[in-house]
Amino acid sequence: MKNIEKIEARAADLGNGMVIRRALPSRQRRMVGAWCFLDHAGPVAFEPGHGMNVGAHPHTALQTFSWLIEGEVLHRDSLGNAQVIRPGQVNLMTAGRGIVHTEESLPGERGLHLAQLWIALPSSHADCEPAFDHYPELPRWEAGGSTFTLYVPQTHAPAPGSASQPPALLAARAQPPALLVAPAFSGKKALVVDDDVRNIFAITSVLERYQMSVVYAEDGRRGIELLREHPDVDVVLMDVMMPAMDGHETTREIRKEARFADLPIIALTAKAMKGDREKCLEAGASDYITKPVEPEQLLALLRVWLDR
Numbered sequence: 001m002k003n004i005e006k007i008e009a010r011a012a013d014l015g016n017g018m019v020i021r022r023a024l025p026s027r028q029r030r031m032v033g034a035w036c037f038l039d040h041a042g043p044v045a046f047e048p049g050h051g052m053n054v055g056a057h058p059h060t061a062l063q064t065f066s067w068l069i070e071g072e073v074l075h076r077d078s079l080g081n082a083q084v085i086r087p088g089q090v091n092l093m094t095a096g097r098g099i100v101h102t103e104e105s106l107p108g109e110r111g112l113h114l115a116q117l118w119i120a121l122p123s124s125h126a127d128c129e130p131a132f133d134h135y136p137e138l139p140r141w142e143a144g145g146s147t148f149t150l151y152v153p154q155t156h157a158p159a160p161g162s163a164s165q166p167p168a169l170l171a172a173r174a175q176p177p178a179l180l181v182a183p184a185f186s187g188k189k190a191l192v193v194d195d196d197v198r199n200i201f202a203i204t205s206v207l208e209r210y211q212m213s214v215v216y217a218e219d220g221r222r223g224i225e226l227l228r229e230h231p232d233v234d235v236v237l238m239d240v241m242m243p244a245m246d247g248h249e250t251t252r253e254i255r256k257e258a259r260f261a262d263l264p265i266i267a268l269t270a271k272a273m274k275g276d277r278e279k280c281l282e283a284g285a286s287d288y289i290t291k292p293v294e295p296e297q298l299l300a301l302l303r304v305w306l307d308r
Helices: 167-173 197-209 220-229 246-255 278-281 293-304
Strands: 010-015 019-022 035-045 054-061 060-071 072-075 082-085 090-094 099-105 110-119 131-136 140-143 146-149 189-193 212-217 234-241 263-270 287-290
Touching: 035 060, 035 234, 060 212, 072 090, 082 090, 090 099, 099 131, 099 293, 131 293, 189 197, 197 212, 197 293, 212 220, 220 234, 234 246, 234 293, 246 263, 246 287, 263 278, 263 293, 278 287, 287 293
Parallel strands: 189 212, 189 234, 234 263, 263 287
Antiparallel strands: 010 019, 019 035, 035 110, 054 099, 060 090, 060 110, 072 082, 072 099, 090 131, 140 146
């Protein structure tokens, strides 16, 4: 029998008395099979009025396995899911090409204990469609003084509206995700730079529904001029494929001005080729989204940057 390798977990205090212990990756071992992160949160007893509150953040090319031991947590994501997870239950979130989610304790919940394992998707599946599955009951048995739980994931997420989906999930899909209806948008100003007026109209229509104001330009040069005229712009949505001055060059010019060094710039492109994201980030973009832009995905991404 091989020797057992013991890995010491690193601890990080997230506030409100909540401590995360991360065993993977470590100096000793980066991964175990496909497992790339292994986290243990709690147990923790929250003070009145406090709890777990993880704001909207993106995942890509990962699968997250969350197993609740104590407490109750509400999961929301950019696919429109709103699911409460309770002790003994599992949430399985497949990020694939990209998903944004939040996690928060239910009102009045005073404790939390959670195990979370992250799987690095193989390259053949890293760009798959995002999905979310909830497993309310898992088979268990006892032997030798220990309790064992069997988890066998389904190969494909159930189709929206299928009988196998939890009722709470069906109800959540029938209405806009609550994480998108947020004060983070109200009163904010966006600059849209795109040479296609149809894209400008579509994006403006979505943002104005959430009480955001929009200024727009149909080329990079005019985009830079507008930004100088409107220094109160909170975020820039930058088309990459534009004639004359493309989105990469426009972004680099904007970053040359110190006052715009931290301004969120989200690159929009109709192409989804390997390396596109890296090119956008190297040019100075804060994030990246492909066309056609899904309103929920765009709003969730905006919240990430407007909530900083």
